[in-house]
Amino acid sequence: MAPADTGAMTTALHITLITETFPPEINGVANTLGRLCDGLRARGHQVELIRPRQGCDQQLGSDDELLLCRGWPLPGYPGLQWGQSSMHKLLRRWKRHRPDVLYIATEGPLGLSALRAARRLGISVVSGFHTNFQQYSRQYGLGLLTRLLTHYLRWFHNRSTLTLVPSMSQRMELERRHFERLALLSRGVDSQLFHPTKRLAALRESWGLSDEDIAVIHVGRLAQEKNLGLLKRCFDTLKNAYPQRTLKLIVVGDGPQRAVLEQELPEAIFCGSQRGEALASHYASGDVFLFPSMTETFGNVVLEALASGLGVVAYDQAAAAQHIRHGYNGVLAMPGDEEAFCDAAAWLLEERETLRCVRLNARQHASRQGWAAIIEQFEGQLRGACVGEQVVPGAATLP
Secondary structure, X not given: OOHHHXXXXXXXXXXXXXXXXXXXXXXXXXXXXXXXXXXXXXXXXXXXXXXXXXXXXXXXXOEOOEEEEOEEEOOOOOOOEEEOOOHXXXXXXXXXXXXXXXXXXXXXXXXXXXXXXXXHHOOEEXXXXXXXXXXXXXXXXXXXXXXXXXXXXXXXXXXXXXXXXXXXXXXXXXHHOOOOOEEEOOOOOOOOOOOHHHOOHXXXXXXXXXXXOEEXXXXXXXXXXXXXXXXXXXXXXXXXXXXXXXXXEEEEXXXXXXXXXXXXXXXXXXXXXXXXXXXXXXXXXXXXXXXXXXXXXXXXXXXXXXXXOOEEEEEOOHHHHHHOOEOOOEEEEOOOOHHHHHHHXXXXXXXXXHHHHHHHHHHHHHOOOOHHHHHXXXXXXXXXXXXXXXXXXXXXXXX
C-alpha cells in the first residue's frame, strides 16, 4: 500500500450512530451499541449519538456528540421511547457538520428519517439488524403484520450501503428473504466482568443452595417472544430425573411476563433486573444456564453465561450455534425440539465430571471472545462504506 493510502487509513472519522436504545437501558442492543460507541471513541473517532430522550435524561442537553429527539412510549417496554421522525432537524445538523458515515441501529421513525436525510445529502449509511421484529410479531399471532414488517425491513436495509448482522444463521435467513449486501459483525463479551471467580457462596445460600447443589439459571427479558414456558417444562424434567439432588430455578430479569411466570413457577426465585458486578455474581453463582429463546438475532446472554463458566443449554442458532460445540462447551437442541432441549439439560447433570468439563471449556472459549477485535472490524466496515460506492443523493420514498 502506498504511503498516502496508509495515512488515509488512519484518518479519524466523524461517525453518527442512530438508535432507539442505549445504556443505561438494559437490553442486548443497548449493551452492544454502548461497547461499539466507547470502542470507536477510544480509537480516536468522533462519534455523534442520536437517540430519543429517555426518562433518565431530564438534565441532559444536546451538544456536538449527542442529539436527543422527542419520542413516544414504546408499548411493552416501560421507560423506553420510540423516536419521532426528525428529518428536517437532521438535515440542518448534518449540513453544518457533515458525518462521514451513519450507523443506523434501529428501523423506527427516527432511523427512517435518518436514512432519508442521509440519502438526500449523499452520506453513506451502514445499518444494523439487531432485533427480529418480524419474528416477534409472529410470536404474538400477527401474521399480516409479520409480512408487512418483513417487507418494510427489507426495503429499509436494502437502501443502506451495508447491513451488519450478528450471526451466520441470521445472515442466511435474511439472504433467503432477499436482503442485500449483508456482512457479519459478531458480538464480544467482557470476560473479566463475567468470570467464574464472581461466584458468591452467600448469594447461593440466600437461594437455599450449598456448593454441591445445582442452581439452574435464566437471564433475560421476561417477555412472550422469549419462549419462557419451556423453563417450567425443562426444570420439571430435571427434578423428575434427579429427585435425590437439590435444584433451584433462578430467574434474573424483568418484563411483562414476570407475573405470569411467578404464578407458573412458585418455587423459583425471581431476582429482577441486575447489572454490572451484581449481574456477574448472579451468573457465576449458577451452574446450568437455560436459554429457550428462538427469536434472537444473537443473544448476548449466551456469551455472558459461557464466560461465567456455566453449562449452557440452548437451541442451535444465533450465538449458541456460533459459540457452542455440542457436548464440549455446552449443549444444543434443534430449534423447536423441546424434548431434545430437556434431554440435553438432563445429560449435563448425569455425571458431575461432565458438567465440570463443559463449564471449564465454556469459560476457556468465551475468554477469547473479547470486544477489541469486534470494534476493529466494525471500524473497518464503516471506513469501507465511506470509500466504497457512494449513495446517489436524493430523498428515499416508501414504495
